[in-house]
Amino acid sequence: MSIPNDIKITPELVAEHGLKPDEYERILELIGREPTITELGIFSAMWNEHCSYKSSRVWLKTLPTEGPQVIQGPGENAGIVDIGDGQCAVFKMESHNHPSFIEPHQGAGTGVGGILRDVFTMGARPIAALNALRFGDPDHPKTRHLVSGVVAGIGGYGNSFGVPTVGGEVNFHPRYNGNILVNAMAVGIAETDKVFYAAASGVGNPIVYLGSKTGRDGIHGASMASQEFGEDSEEKRPTVQVGDPFAEKLLLEACLELMESDAVIAIQDMGAAGLTCSAVEMGAKGDLGVELDLDMVPCREAAMTAYEMMLSESQERMLMVLRPGYEDHARAIFEKWDLDFAIVGRTTDDLRFRVKHGGDVMADLPIKELGDEAPCYDRPWTETPLPAELGASDVPAPNSLAEALVKMMASPHLCSRRWIWEQYDHLILGNTMQRPGGDAAVVRVDDGPKALAMSVDVTPRYCEAHPETGGKQAVAEVWRNITAVGARPLAITDCLNFGNPERPEIMGQLVGAIKGMGEACRALDFPVVSGNVSLYNETSGKAILPTPAIGGVGLLDDIDRMATIAFKGEDEAILLVGETRGHLGRSIFLQVMHDREDGAPPTVDLAAERRNGQFVRALIRDRSATAVHDLSDGGLAVAVAEMALAGGIGATLDEAPDGVSSHAFFFGEDQARYVVTCSRGSTARILETAGKAGVPMSAIGWTGGDALNLAGEDPIYLDELRRRHEAWLPDYMAGWIED
């Protein structure tokens, strides 16, 4: 297959490249002539939604991105925050939704590979990976296959690469039947004075190509990710890339080894839109032109055209601008690791992006305009109205609170995710201080005592009800989870997954979520330092639940002052922090027990979040708290049940206080709450301190025994609860639960 470079550009060809007629007009205006096919491909790669953020840019700008801890905010390969001692945490989350639906194993695996590359491109060694996964209804015929493939793909890549996959979350909902979400996050550690950026500098410097060879895989992947699915989505399989974690591991080691010298001026990984995007970004950011000679590009297949090479999304590749004179040094390192190394171009002073192949110029475009002049839309949007509140009296109480609790704990929504995370190596590097299953994963930095706490959260059913509240809640929950292990929240990365932004109601969801996120980020001093947007998550006109996934990183100064959710001993006091009104709207209780998803989401009081969280963190720091758990899905009873299971110690809870009905008290999802345990002797003192700090706190029961006793109910034996809690996912995956 050979595509001549001078074929006539027809409206059909423009449409096939995902460009709108007015966008094509803009191209003609910019370059003053008809583009070549290679140039059209380059524009389509740079101007698609995935790379240009054309629908979201105006709103993303409203998010807070600064703070004393921030070293690098959005716009680079990953965000960077200071963690003291001359070290920094480098992290980002990214979506790989469309490819994962089409080919779950490779789609999810290359999603992990891409985000790891973003982190080590900056000079950081990855120390943790997390993921946020959304699948369709368990009854949908494709769901089991997708879960199996995605989990194997994530594990297959991360395990081989050698990064512990330490946390994440999983939801099932019919609205993801045609569009699953695979959001992968990676966190690395670098020396603050040894961070590498994408901006090229110096004229005439060599541009080198590193890593694996270029093949025909993934051509137009980023464009695919910027379109809705129709009935033909399965036919897009050839646009999915194939991952090679072994090559990535070699690339990591070779890059970090080279970065120990002064050889690297700029570095950019080849992710979405491959060679095009990486070369343009390095030049545009450095106010330089770039000239590439494609004859020098290492290719996996014969007779690849310029068009194909520029749009290939073959994995495990990097582009670097080297300091002149370091070519041999760099080549020796890459050859030691059996990786390709080729000088494929140089920087120029003419601000042009020039691509040569076989002696001919295949593309010659203004480099700044490719990025900066990308279309930017302020799309029309309609606000999602806040639904009416649902009172506890609008939700029938169950016959038995205990039976309801067991049913919820055994449901797809709250059951143990062990089947998933046991397929991820979550212990490699030997620094995993909190394994999956707690509030936040905790990974020690080097030999300690410092550690990072990390969590990924969003509650899509809240976002569906009211995007602004949902966006706020997602940020607050991440902040709470990091707080609950005793860490100080530093910053977030986000992955904004939505439907088609050309529909005002969907655009309204995006706008609402960003507004809510921004408000929470400001109130909690929790800025956004990196992220990505994934739109067009629709199939045949049906959009996913709005899902602004938030990944947060916090700093724990000393791992000896860390809390876990597990009950630690018998006869300790169980204390509830935060105000409980018994909010059942959009709750898991409503969903599991009544098959309903209505009402307003719980209100997020950011001042209360901050106050209650600071109080809990202080309790952990002075070692007053023996166990801590944040309250979220399923409310108080579920949190206590999880603490009991984690510690193998039962609990007895008092009756609901006056004024709150029992089912609302035990299953309501009011925000800004934690469960804390402490020794009997320190209870009075802690309650008094809480009172002085204006933090609502009450003693609600005691730990002990081998069962969970809710006031007036039959005991729930932990062995039985554990069996039910652990059973659903493995049984479902084994096909023992019928579709």
Add this chain to the structure above:
Amino acid sequence: MKSAIILFPGINRERDMARALRLAGSEEPVIVWHKETSLPQVDLIVLPGGFSYGDYLRCGAIAARSPIMREVVAKAEAGTPVLGVCNGFQILIEAGLLPGALMRNRELKFICRDVHLKVESNDTRFTRQYATGDVIRVPVAHGEGNYFADDETRRRLDGDGRIVFRYCEADGSFSTEANRNGSVDNVAGILNERGNVLGMMPHPEDHVEPHQGSTDGVGIFRSIVSAAA
């Protein structure tokens, strides 16, 4: 004690291993690249875990043919202690230093979790800090750790006391459930005839500090260090 850690491309648990050796009192291990053809004089050679050559072809098969392996085999035959963990165990088998084969896990999935091991013999240079019959808790993290050997080999391994570790329950009893990868006779770790080469699937190097959840793995490294003293 001096030790060398062999680094094949794709190996990824060398840092965990180096830390465990350090904590047990070894000097900083020497890292030896697989393209080398000679080894320094050391008291221990370690083949750590990972995915050498991406597990392509067959786990450990390509690494077993690396230039350095001729030297590892020569040293092993001359009596230098060799420890292979996880992918290292697979490489030792592929190199012919240990008998049997490691197949895909029974449930065909990668498993990362803590397991219990029964120390079947403390009469080895790798386990002298334990008592025979001790039960230790250490993690596994592998997709292909399902040990198999023919009847004759198993009889010999068992008869010679060369099955050093077996997967067991917390109370030391044997069960199918405790033997998650499906290994024959619950085999988790074996010695060569001479007793100087140990291969095991679990990762004792990841349970050497309290914060990791257990320090049960430290005995192996202390045993090696004390044997070298």
